Amino acid sequence: MTARILALASALSVCAAAQQLQSSPFNGDKESIGAGRAAYRLRCSACHGIHAGGGRGPALNRGKFEVGDTDLDIYRVIERGVPGTEMPAYGPRSTEENIWRIVSYLRSFEPSPEEDVLGDAQAGERIFWGKGGCGACHRVDRKGGEFGPDLTRIGRSRSVEHLRESLLDPEEDLPPGYFVVSAVHHDGRTTTGIGVAFDDFSAQLRDSTGKLHSILREEVRSLEREYTSLMPSGYRESLTANEQLDLLAYMKGLRGGGAK
Numbered sequence: 001m002t003a004r005i006l007a008l009a010s011a012l013s014v015c016a017a018a019q020q021l022q023s024s025p026f027n028g029d030k031e032s033i034g035a036g037r038a039a040y041r042l043r044c045s046a047c048h049g050i051h052a053g054g055g056r057g058p059a060l061n062r063g064k065f066e067v068g069d070t071d072l073d074i075y076r077v078i079e080r081g082v083p084g085t086e087m088p089a090y091g092p093r094s095t096e097e098n099i100w101r102i103v104s105y106l107r108s109f110e111p112s113p114e115e116d117v118l119g120d121a122q123a124g125e126r127i128f129w130g131k132g133g134c135g136a137c138h139r140v141d142r143k144g145g146e147f148g149p150d151l152t153r154i155g156r157s158r159s160v161e162h163l164r165e166s167l168l169d170p171e172e173d174l175p176p177g178y179f180v181v182s183a184v185h186h187d188g189r190t191t192t193g194i195g196v197a198f199d200d201f202s203a204q205l206r207d208s209t210g211k212l213h214s215i216l217r218e219e220v221r222s223l224e225r226e227y228t229s230l231m232p233s234g235y236r237e238s239l240t241a242n243e244q245l246d247l248l249a250y251m252k253g254l255r256g257g258g259a260k
């Protein structure tokens with residue numbers, strides 16, 4: 001009886017395996033890993049870094065993944081992407097084999113330890129809502145302003161390096177889709193804010209109080225779109241080195257779904 005149940009169980013698991021592999025069939029295969037590396041460089045490195053050390057997207061060379069640590073977890077996130085973030089879904093434009101090759105490539109390197117941020121996240125949280133004034137423009141867990149991007153899961157979406165750059169050199173790496181619209185009116189007044197729409201005839205922008213403006217080109221002296229940052233650029237000077245580290249530690253810990 002026990003033997004029959006065991007045989008049945010193993011038959012079922014063979015069936016399941018035929019539908020969905022649990023781990024990459026290419027692990028350890030040099031040639032496939034090379035093909036995975038080539039595909040990675042072409043399609044992933046712009047966000048995750050040429051050696052997977054991270055950038056605009058998280059580091060993938062830690063041997064640890066937020067989505068889960070099995071090959072299948074990694075396969076699924078590449079296949080489906082992460083809706084609502086910049087992580088695209090590759091399922092529709094790639095074959096299963098090619099995704100598995102990339103998984104094997106990501107599995108092939110020595111895990112490199114995560115960068116330690118020697119700051120105090122709780123102190124960083126106080127600076128965020130206090131001295132830094134970050135909460136005037138950014139939301140975390142539905143609290144805060146809406147002028148800048150929501151940072152609720154920023155520690156999960158970005159590498160530490162990107163966070164540091166965003167804080168200290170905001171011009172360096174603008175999030176996609178961000179641009180600034182400036183209108184100069186006939187009486188010399190200007191209206192500036194984050195662009196919502198821009199075309200030959202009109203523009204929409206949101207000013208720092210959150211108010212939406214629709215402006216027709218024919219009604220103003222000039223209407224320009226600029227790819228510059230509206231994030232204040234003086235934090236390198238106005239915050240001490242320790243305060244900068246505290247803020248980084250706080251942001252690194254923002255991983256979505258409630259304060260962690």
Ligand code: HEC
Nearest residue numbers: 043044047057058065066067077078082085086087156157
């Ligand atoms: C346009 C930028 C971009 C590109 C291109 C991109 N990613 Fe991502 N990826 C991201 C972002 C941002 C996240 C974090 C999403 C979030 O907030 O959860 C992410 C998340 C991931 C994760 C989950 C990480 C974890 O720790 O859970 C994996 C794995 C991943 N990407 C692999 C890839 C692979 C492989 C490719 C190429 C086939 C790729 N990505 C291309 C931006 C990108």
Ligand code: HEC
Nearest residue numbers: 132133134137147148149163166170175178229230231232
């Ligand atoms: C006046 C409004 C304003 C204030 C104050 C502000 N930011 Fe920003 N921040 C922005 C805007 C707008 C962006 C979007 C890109 C840009 O313009 O640089 C941004 C971008 C960012 C990003 C990058 C987000 C991404 O998706 O990559 C981070 C991280 C960030 N800010 C952190 C902070 C921190 C920490 C503080 C406080 C020390 C702060 N910001 C203060 C407006 C602000």
